[in-house]
Amino acid sequence: MTxxxxxxxxxxxxxxxxALIRHAGIEPTVIEYLTTPPSREQLIRLIDEAMLKPREALREKGTPFVDLGLGEAGITDDIIIDAMLKYPILINRPFVVTPCGTRLCRPSEIVLDILPAIIQPFTKEDGQVVLGHL
Incomplete structure (x- = not known):
């Protein structure tokens, strides 16, 4: 699987x-989107395929969200997309794409929806054990 x-x-x-993707036996293509941001078309496709609205893919914490006024009334999807393209830190992460779908993986376990079944438990950085699915 890719x-x-x-x-x-x-x-x-x-x-x-x-780490969960690798635990499932897959070596993914890794795009560090802060240094290699998606194009407008790629970003819109990621958001659409994940069945989200641009606002749902917008990161607030540790970003210029407030300074840009993105929480104010009347902010359109186009304004949000433009801001994400100008400031990629505004793109919530991580997006994962597999042949089984696209997900914004917050929390990280959401990736299990689009991976083959994992049998062995996985331990996250904070010590939480993820049991996967069969």
Whole structure:
């Protein structure tokens, strides 16, 4: 199976998601989206395939969200997409794409929905055990 993860190595959720993918026996294509951001078309496709609205894929914590006024009334999807493209840190992470679908993997266990079954438990960085699915 192929997989692509839009990854931020400084994010624990992203690191745990990447580790879960590898635990499932898959070596994914890793795109560090802060240094290699998606194009407008790729970003819209990721959001659409994950069945989200742009606002649901928008990261607030540790970003210029407030400074840009993105929480104010009247902010359109196009404005949000434009902001995400200009400031990729606003893209919530990690997005994962496999032949089984696209997900914004927050929490990291959501990736299990689009991976083959894992049998062995996985331990996240914080010590939480993920049992997977059969």
């Amino acid at each position: 997989a692509t993860i839009y990854h931020n190595p400084d994010c624990g959720t992203s690191r745990n998601t990447l």
